[in-house]
Amino acid sequence: MGDRLRFYIRRIRERLWVRPLTMGVLSVAVVFLAKMADTGVIGRHLPLVTQASVETLLAIISASMLVIATFAVASMVAAYASASSTATPRSFSLIIADDISQNALSTFIGAFIFSIVALIALKNGYYDRAGRFALFVITVLILAMVILTFVRWVDCIARLGRLTSTVEKVEAVTAAALQRRRRIPHLRGTPADGTQYRGQAVYGKSIGYVQRIEITALQAYAEKTGLRIQVAALPGAFSAPGRALAYITVDQSARVDFDQAPIAQAFVIGVHREFDEDPRFGLVVLSEIASRALSPAVNDPGTAIGIIGSFLRLFALWAEPVNHDDLHESDCDRVAVPEIAVRDMFDDAFTAIARAGAGTIEVAGRLQKAFASLATLDDAAMREAATQHSRLALARSEGVLVLADDMEAIRRLATFALSVQPGVAKR
Known part of the structure; x- marks a missing residue:
């Protein structure tokens, strides 16, 4: 039940309208809850807050929040477009589910709705002395929350949609999916x-x-x-x-x-693959980002090298032994489920990079070093997959590289990758 609930919550988080709608409903509720202060006997003991001062504050918030909310939507759309063009369209669901951006947009829209509804209620004499004081305090708190949210969101929006941030998000969600599958193979x-x-x-x-x-x-x-x-x-x-x-x-x-x-x-x-229960999808998305970075139009081998490092971390995580206490019992004895094949995971991760980076010595060399590291892990299936892909990557480089010295360097690295044994590799 917990996995099912997490799956559907994740789908809800990918809907951009859910949080703003929720915040809008809460904002309207807060306006009417402020009236409850008038039902008590403490009203005459509270400081006197003039209606004009509250109206002025609400008018400022309503005028500014609409502009800021529009600016937030435009910035988020630009970040989504940037993520799709510089990384891969498959990363869109991760970018749109960014908590900070969704919380910021929800706060701005909620503050706007609150100020409009509260202003209408105030001008129609809905509040007495205690209610006006409560509304004033709530308005000041909302204004402070808006300022803090805006400052935090500005720092986030500067990174949202950038290639490095997208790669980090994809790696994080892939690591989480791998961890879940390790506990429930x-x-x-x-x-x-x-x-x-x-x-x-x-x-x-x-x-x-x-x-x-x-x-x-x-x-x-x-x-x-x-x-x-x-x-x-x-x-x-x-x-x-x-x-x-x-x-x-x-x-x-x-x-x-x-x-x-x-x-x-x-x-x-x-229609689409999801990251939650599909660890291989995260590997595919990272591989797509690296392949795009290696295309002649982009020519960014550094990004591909960084993603090879991400793969190394992810596969090392997969090879780690799982604590017995973290394993979930197989309580469905009438349903047989195969494990994810390490060979298929290697195909998802490295095939596209090896093909696109075969003619780039930096990428081809880093691939062979990664295969050598993965071959040292205490996992027979991973060692077999690493040696197989090392041979394939070497064959691809032999068909592309022209300079003899470059080819000799790749052969040395491949020979080392194919000869390492489980343990710590030294080179």
């Missing part, structure tokens, strides 16, 4: 071999990417009907006609007449 199901399928295939009716699998729903239906379900499409897989989502086998004592629709409905399918 089989999504609470039982281990399965992802290449051996048997039974009756279940196909989805929608075409798109698997965003989430409701494992508990599959388990409940399997217990009810006496089925065994093997998941064939992990989050991130593309669902299309002819592509099975799962395979089912029936217990001997179970009834044969069952409906496949609940099984297909347990696979949440959308």
Whole structure:
């Protein structure tokens, strides 16, 4: 339930209108809550605040907040466009979900709505002495909050949409997805071999990417009907006609007449891939950013080298042993789920960079050094994938590099990467 709630909260956070609407409703509620001060007996003991002073303050806020909110929207749109053009359009959902920017826009719009509604109520004699004092205090607090939010937001908007900030966001969300998958390698199901399928295939009716699998729903239906379900499409897989989502086998004592629709409905399918439960998507996005940086139009090998460092950190994180206390139990014994293959993760991360950077000695050399480092990790699958990609990267460089000295330098690095053993590499 917690994973499902986090998934849908994440989708709500990507809607830019949700927080401003919530803040607008709260602002209207605060205007009417200030009236409650008039119901007490302390009104005559409070300082006298003239209606004109409160009206002037509210008028200043209402006039300035509309301008600032418009400026905020324009700045955020420019940042979104910059992120899509300089990085990759797949990073848009991360940029638009930026908490600081959304909070700033919500604060500005909420302050504007508050000032308008409060000004109307004040001019129509809605408040008495205590109510005017309470409204004055609330207005001053809102003004202070707006100033602090604006100062903080200016520092954020200067970085929002910049390439470095986008890469950091993608790396952070990918690391979080990898951590979750390390704790739940089989999504609470039982281990399965992802290449051996048997039974009756279940196909989805929608075409798109698997965003989430409701494992508990599959388990409940399997217990009810006496089925065994093997998941064939992990989050991130593309669902299309002819592509099975799962395979089912029936217990001997179970009834044969069952409906496949609940099984297909347990696979949440959308138009786009999501970062939450799809660690490979983050690797793909980082690889796209590096490939764009290596294009002749951009020619920025430094960004590609930085992303190779990001991959090194992410794969080192994946190879770390998981504490037993952090592992979630596989409580869905009728649903078999394969693990993410390290080989596929390496393909997502390094293939595009190795192809685009084969003719750039700085990038090709850094790739071989990264493969050498990953080969030293105490993970047999990762060591095998690192050596395989080291050979592929060397072959690509041999077909592109012209200068003999450059090619010799890459060969030395590749030879070292292919010869390292688990432990600490020294060079």
